[in-house]
Amino acid sequence: MTTLFDVPADALIEAVAAEIDDELEEPDWAGYTKTGMGRELPPEQEDFWSVRAASLLRKVAIDGPIGVGRLREAYGDSTQGSTRYRTRPDTKSEGSGKVIRTILQQLEEAGYVVNQSGGRSLSGEGRALLDRVAGEVMEELDRPDLERYA
Numbered sequence: 001m002t003t004l005f006d007v008p009a010d011a012l013i014e015a016v017a018a019e020i021d022d023e024l025e026e027p028d029w030a031g032y033t034k035t036g037m038g039r040e041l042p043p044e045q046e047d048f049w050s051v052r053a054a055s056l057l058r059k060v061a062i063d064g065p066i067g068v069g070r071l072r073e074a075y076g077d078s079t080q081g082s083t084r085y086r087t088r089p090d091t092k093s094e095g096s097g098k099v100i101r102t103i104l105q106q107l108e109e110a111g112y113v114v115n116q117s118g119g120r121s122l123s124g125e126g127r128a129l130l131d132r133v134a135g136e137v138m139e140e141l142d143r144p145d146l147e148r149y150a
Contacts, residue, residue, distance in 0.1 A: 001131065001135070002131065002134045002135040002138045003130075003131055003134055004058060004061060004062075004130045004131065004134045006134060006138060007134045007137045007138050007141070008137075008141075009058065011137050011140075011141070012054075012058060012130070012133065012134055012137055013051060013054045013055050013058060014051070014054075015133045015136065015137050016054035016057060016058070016129070016130065016133050017047060017050040017051045017053070017054040018050075019054075019129065019133055020050060020053060020054060020057075020110070020112075020129075021047065021050040023106075023110045024049060024050060024053050024103070024106045024107075024110070025106070026049040026050075027102065030048070030049055030099070033096065033098070033099065034096065035052075035075070035095055035096050035099060036075070036076055036077050036093055036094060036095040036096050037077075037093040037094065037096075038076070038077030038093035039077065049103070052099065052103060053103045053106065053107060056071065056100065056103050056104060056107070057107060057112055057113070057122070057126060057129075057130065058130065059071065059074060060104075060107075060113055060120055060121065060122055060126075061122045061126065061127065061130055064119065064120060064121035064122055065116055065118040065119035065120060065121040066119045066120060066121075067118075067119040067120070068097055068100055068101050068104070069097075070119075071095070071100050071104075072094040072095045072096075072097050072100060073092075073094060073095075074095070075094075075095030075096075075100065076092055076093055076094040076095045077092070077093045077095075104120055107126070108120070111123060111125045111126070112125055112126030112129060113126060
């Protein structure tokens, strides 16, 4: 059985984003908000909300149970502002907690994430979704059939 660890992350995130696109509703403010303090402009991707939701779902599956604070660090920016003419080292800025929290709440309503005392973790339905989509992505990849060599 193929799991989320067996396929490339970018291919899995794209496929999961296409799968859950109709289940999540992008808020009105999402087109105007930045994704962190270190950013100057909002994201330009048309399907940003579903791609970030799929990325968060994968992150919760790998690192869960995980809280919003650790996810803000993971989605933060490594440099804050311009690094031109500076002698001090770069600082790390955190990602937007509102975006992460809202997406996690929508994933909870959809049944993919469960909120526990130690943070959010993946539900059985979320694990099934990731594994099913990972199997579909593995079939689409041009790789040799490993069962043939066993």
